[in-house]
Amino acid sequence: MIKSLKNLLSISIGLALLLSSCTKQEEISDFIVNEGAVARLDSTLQAYVNSGNVAGISALIYEKDQEVYFNAFGFANKEKNIPMDRNTIVQIYSMTKPITGTSLxxxxxxxxxxxxxxxxxxxxxxxxxxxxxxxxxxxxxxxxxxxxxxxxxxxxxxxxxxxxxxxxxxxxxxxxxxxxxxxxxxxxxxxxxxxxxxxxxxxxxxxxxxxxxxxxxxxxxxxxGIPYKEYVQEHVLGPLKMNDTRYVVREEDLDRFSAAYQRTGEGQLTQMPDSVAHAFNLKKWPLTPGGFGLTSTLDDYMTFARMLVNEGTLNGTTILKPETVKLMATNHLPDSVTERSWLPSKGRVGFGIDFAVRTDPPASAEEMNGVVGEFFWDGAASTLFWVDPVNELTAVMFVQLFPYDGISLHKNFRDAVYGKIDMNPTP
Incomplete structure (x- = not known):
């Protein structure tokens, strides 16, 4: 009798574990960044390094408040044999702008x-x-x-x-x-x-x-009435504990500061001298610009992105109200503004408060992939981030490559996340 009860208990526990495992697998498969997406991401990013078009590249993705992807490939500094890593510091250039808009x-x-x-x-x-x-x-x-x-x-x-x-x-x-x-x-x-x-x-x-x-x-x-550098620290960076996001890289962190690379042709990269590429971030200057100038790490910038996807609050710290984040992520360009320079190259987007805002789905497989309602921006060294409120997804991709994305990096990274655009989906 006791043996039979033990067998029944063992079977019950086994069934419970099996059901739990199945549920977990079903949950994972329901994510945008599932096993297939992870394989696509690894393959895509590795290929850019293998081809010699990128020295080093890294990416971090969260979905439904869980980390679903991280990897880094290649080198932050090829000359010094320093690999690209999670704590590599990069120049984010215009990805400074959304931080400034948040401060404002x-x-x-x-x-x-x-x-x-x-x-x-x-x-x-x-x-x-x-x-x-x-x-x-x-x-x-x-x-x-x-x-x-x-x-x-x-x-x-x-x-x-x-x-x-x-x-x-x-x-x-x-x-x-x-x-x-x-x-x-x-x-x-x-x-x-x-x-x-x-x-x-x-x-x-x-x-x-x-x-x-x-x-x-x-x-x-x-x-x-407060110097901008102090204001952004007190109201955004400090509260979010973005401790690696700053204008001047500290002496003790220079070995984590990625080199910058100039692509001169297919598979041809030239490492730019740090004295040139890092001129703004190696000393304190009078200018503290809102449009460029900050350096950051994947985790720091992801913290900022996660605050936005969570409607202004993260880990109990509130930076903005939900209605303010929604206002920032709403298209403010009227139809009368037809001259939009190169903005249409980002896809079918308008512009909110320091973000491009996706207003319509892609009309062709060649357009930038993305979800209506997404808001995002990028940087001159080909960095990229976006916030996808529909899927509760945030993505940050770091690289230090000039000129700006001449190798369809952003397009291919987005396709790796969401899957290539299918204009004739099966009913």
Whole structure:
């Protein structure tokens, strides 16, 4: 009798374990990043290193609040034989921008400004702006008054009109002479220089990437009365314990700081001198830009992304309210803004507050993969991150490669995560 009871108990436990295992396998298979996706990701990233088009690359993905993928391939520094790793520090360039936007929106939540407030209300440096209309027969710029003031919404969605090209007759020369982004400028000096440069187009009429987020950092400093570097540390980086995200890389961390590479042809990479590639991050400069300049690690930036997918709160720390994150992740570009520079290359997207926002699914297999409602951005050294609220998924991919993604890295990484786009799915 006792033996029979023991056998029954053993069978019951076995069945329970089997059911538990099946349930777990079913749960895993329900994830976007399942075993097939992991295999695709490993194969895709390894192939870029094997081909010689990338020196080192790493990626981290969370789904439904669980880590579902991490791997690193190749070298952070080939000359020194230092492998790419989880704690490698990289320059994130424009992935600085969403952090700046988050800082700005903490002030919005305090009622310090409204998005449609004129920028000049807080920064008279941007009052009475002039707008470029070309040059006359003598090469002198033709200027007219701005039809309306630049608003704070304009600087969060890149419709302010600030010029950002080197081929605008007359205007590009003024930009070069003022050199607003010189590392030697404080944010206040930078703002004075940008504010005294004519706008390239009427505010709100075009999308043109540029200096808008640097102006956001200046605005944070102006409204809060606190130096921007201190503000972002106190209100975003510090509370989230993003301890490896900073402008200046500490001496003791330099061996973790990835080298940067220039791709000159198929399978041809040149390691850039650290004195050139890392010039901004090796010493403290007067400029603390909002549009570029921060360095970070995979886990630090993933912490930021997870805070966003969790609607502003992570591990009991609240940075923003859910409605503020939703506002940032909502398209703010009206249909009337038809001139959008290279933004359409990101897929069928609009632009929110320092994020591209996916508004429609891909219309072809060649477009960037992604889910409607996703918001994201990337960096000049080909880094990328996105937040997919639909699948509760966040992805961060780090590499240090110039020029910016000339090898379809972002497209192939996205396809590895979601599977290649099928325009004729089986019913």
């Amino acid at each position: 929106m903490t002030l919005y939540e305090e009622g310090k400004f409204q998005l449609d407030d004129p920028l000049e209300k807080y920064a008279p440096e941007f009052a009475n702006m002039k707008v470029y209309q070309g040059v006359d027969e003598n090469g002198k710029m033709i200027l007219v008054d701005a039809e309306r003031p630049v608003t704070i919404r304009d600087i969060t969605r890149h419709t302010a009109g600030f010029p950002n090209r080197d081929n605008i007759p007359g205007l590009s020369e003024v930009m070069k002479e003022k050199d607003a982004r010189s590392y030697e400028n404080t944010l206040t000096v930078m703002a004075e220089k940008i504010g005294s440069t004519p706008l390239w187009f009427q505010p709100g009429t075009q999308w043109e990437y540029g200096q808008s987020v640097d102006v956001q950092a200046f605005l944070v400093e102006r409204i809060s």
